[in-house]
Amino acid sequence: MSLPLLSLPAYRVGPVPFRVAPFGDCVRAVLDSAAVVGGGASGQPVHFANAYTVALADSDDRYGELLARPGSVAFTDGMPVAWVGRRGYPDVAKEWDRVYGPDVMEAVLDGSGPDGPRHYLLGGSPETLAALQTVIAERWPMAVVVGAESPPFRSLSAAEVADQDARIGDSGATIVWVGLGTPKQDWEVARLAESVPVVAMAVGAAFDFLAGVKPQAPLWMQKSGTEWAFRFASEPRRLAKRYLWGNPRFLVATLLWRRRAGSSD
Helix, strand or coil: CCCHHHHCCEECCCCEEEECHCCCCCHHHHHHHHHEEEECEEEEEEEEEEEHHHHHHHCCCCHHHHCCCCEEEEEEHHHHHHHHHHHHHHHHHCCCCCCCCHHHHHHHCCEEECEEEEEEECCCCCCHHHHHHHHHHHHHCCCCEEECCCCCCCCCCHHHHHHHHHHHHHHHCEEEEEECCCHHHHHHHHHHHHHHCCEEEEEHHHHHHHHHCCCCCCCHHHHHHCCHHHHHHHHHHHHHHHHHHHHHHHHHHHHHHHHHHHCCC
């Protein structure tokens, strides 16, 4: 059985094929996929890819291959990717929305009720998870959270991975929100979707933003593509590579991609 997420059309920016549709259609595809996953359908990894993701994929063939697998779904998490995509594919420019991980998480929780989807939270610190669960209970009281855990900041043993997957499977979760940071979370959602029939969503900083433990850029900065400057100013040491290396590498990767695409026309 093919999940609704896989019916969204894909268009490549650099080495990453992005699923392109209006924001509401993407959210509906997540909800519809969660409603049927496990009923004969295998798990589904979902990535939220931005300029840094494209830069990493361009510099690491294995990571690029992970995001380009036929069964993967990558949404446009950053405005620069949307701008490049709209320019490269003018026929779908009007449908090429930014599909930002924190916004998707909020919208999916808005669409949740007692009948589903059933949510599992994987990642973040114990304090962040506790704050996030409190926020979800207050803002989305109809959403059903069936589990939450903060993995240790190290590689898990095979036995620990098996135990984790068993807990998720036994919980009856249909969506697992994974906040482990890029690129670790992308490898994890791909692995998890192969092990457990869930929609596994690599949402990065969404846990911190929704829980209120880190500030989020103003809406005007998000829309103008300058959110990176706000985040860099908030956490310069942690995010230095992401922006000082990632932004130039993204520009080079997309320029080379457009040149190759133009020469093949």
